[in-house]
């Protein structure tokens with residue numbers, strides 16, 4: 038069981054209040070989506086949650102331990118992993134190596150054990166390989182394990198990003214537009230994978246996504262940001278009919294038409 042909590046979280050860049058009074062409590066196994074028009078503050082919120090930006094207001098805690106002021110690697114060690122809007126793989130390394138690097142943190146052997154290739158080292162390495170392969174199978178990518186990441190089709194690179202974030206066994210997985218630039222078939226596939234990941238691993242997922250059909254199908258709860266403010270929060274059904282949300286997306290006319 039893990040709990041991510043943001044209370045009155047906010048950040049100001051000079052005169053711009055990019056995120057204001059963001060409040061979230063996420064319990065184990067939940068899938069929560071953050072949506073909103075361009076520039077609404079979604080990625081900035083992710084950046085605060087992962088220690089890339091220092092909030093100027095509010096509190097942030099994982100399992101009641103404050104995350105404010107911690108470095109991104111410390112927050113990662115606490116159990117938060119993320120993917121990025123723009124793919125950030127080690128492009129010249131193989132698919133397998135990309136996953137293994139993310140798993141190394143978990144490796145249970147010392148430098149000297151690795152140097153002398155002890156039995157313990159070999160066993161740990163075998164386990165890492167098996168776990169990496171298991172993840173690749175889940176994503177139906179076992180056939181491309183040896184390919185350089187840069188030679189993967191775009192959709193598979195996005196999938197590899199998710200595998201890499203999962204490889205560190207996070208408590209909370211943050212996905213920043215996992216379906217960006219994908220075709221409808223790939224979007225369906227990623228949706229299925231996210232649902233599977235959630236079932237198979239004890240992980241809560243926080244998702245930024247522009248594809249409404251996907252968000253509406255898989256999210257338990259949705260937060261809608263507009264100009265840094267949370268203008269709505271609720272189940273997909275509640276959000277779909279919310280006039281404020283329709284207005285944020287379509288302008289005042291759109292909201293009126295639907296009222």
Ligand SMILES: Nc1ncnc2c1ncn2[C@@H]1O[C@H](COP(=O)(O)OP(=O)(O)OP(=O)(O)O)[C@@H](O)[C@H]1O
Nearest residue numbers: 050053055073074075076077078079080081082122
């Ligand atoms: N480092 C920064 N310095 C100054 N302003 C920033 C910085 N990072 C983000 N912003 C501003 O904060 C606001 C929110 O940006 P953010 O990228 O979080 O939006 P978003 O909702 O993720 O948008 P998109 O859907 O286009 O990715 C924008 O006005 C952006 O220009």
